[in-house]
Amino acid sequence: MTWKNLTITNNLPPLSSDYSASILPNGIIVYFGGQDNDTLAKMNDIKLFDTKKNEWSYMDATGDYVDSRWSFASVLTPDGYIIIFGGCTLNRTSINTKVAVLDTNKSPYEWSIPSSSKANSPPTIYGHTANLYYNYMIIAFGYDADNRIYNSKVYLYDITNNTWVTRFNPSPSPSPTRTPIFTPSSTPSHDSPKFLKPLLIGLGVVIGVIILICITIFIFCKKVRKVESPVLEIAGTTIESRS
The missing domain is CATH 2.120.10.80 (Kelch-type beta propeller)
Known part of the structure; x- marks a missing residue:
């Protein structure tokens, strides 16, 4: 100023x-x-x-x-x-x-x-x-x-x-002929959006971590299936008889 x-x-x-x-x-x-x-x-x-x-x-x-x-x-x-x-x-x-x-x-x-x-x-x-x-x-x-x-x-x-x-009633009348220049008024609360944003961010992080864990487990299981267990050859058997 x-x-x-x-x-x-x-x-x-x-x-x-x-x-x-x-x-x-x-x-x-x-x-x-x-x-x-x-x-x-x-x-x-x-x-x-x-x-x-x-x-x-x-x-x-x-x-x-x-x-x-x-x-x-x-x-x-x-x-x-x-x-x-x-x-x-x-x-x-x-x-x-x-x-x-x-x-x-x-x-x-x-x-x-x-x-x-x-x-x-x-x-x-x-x-x-x-x-x-x-x-x-x-x-x-x-x-x-x-x-x-x-x-x-x-x-x-x-x-x-x-x-x-001689008596003072601070409450304004419903429809006064004259009203004050500045009257106290309630304003919409903006607290909800402030708390909502961090909540959404935290929820997104948790969901992302869960998805990442699921992908890791899936890849790990897929690799394990590709590794076949060693086959013990028994005399007198063939591949077909083992299956």
């Missing part, structure tokens, strides 16, 4: 930090939020980088208003939704909208704020992690901006129903 510098001069975005970056299946990296030159970027200002063409482009997302933030976290669902949680203002204070969803299936992309996500919502957290496991977005660590303490709790967000939950 080696690093490679890209020489790109057209449509370069401003220097940014503490933003969200998610790569879509089509090879497009979606950037939004964070700080641009020490100023909070608008959440509807979407920066796009095409990893196949090595080109930058920009999009103005539509939909619900999502207040600017930095130091937030996001996950990408298999069906093309980027779910964000948390973050803070430039002064590290609480934000109004904690959960928002960006639909990348639409053109332009569209923001929405699930109303059900406000019930049982955790405090405003920034500098945390967000990971997708089956149908759950798992929030951990970070700093609680509401209570001014480090966060030691783990929060679960059900992405299928857009609700915060």
Whole structure:
């Protein structure tokens, strides 16, 4: 694995930090939020980088208003939704909208704020992690901006129903609306062919040895038959009388 510098001069975005970056299946990296030159970027200002063409482009997302933030976290669902949680203002204070969803299936992309996500919502957290496991977005660590303490709790967000939950069922549902990007799956075992090959080789050797022994015995017996036993001549007998 080696690093490679890209020489790109057209449509370069401003220097940014503490933003969200998610790569879509089509090879497009979606950037939004964070700080641009020490100023909070608008959440509807979407920066796009095409990893196949090595080109930058920009999009103005539509939909619900999502207040600017930095130091937030996001996950990408298999069906093309980027779910964000948390973050803070430039002064590290609480934000109004904690959960928002960006639909990348639409053109332009569209923001929405699930109303059900406000019930049982955790405090405003920034500098945390967000990971997708089956149908759950798992929030951990970070700093609680509401209570001014480090966060030691783990929060679960059900992405299928857009609700915060307190019980965790790791088993995936038979036909979920949204499923994780990577799901554990069983792969066919290849152990049988590995053991079958040595077995066939050993069996072939044994059969070959048996055949060789049989041939050797056959040749030996044939040679013995060709050697006649000595005949004792008795007076008064002939060859015919002996036979």
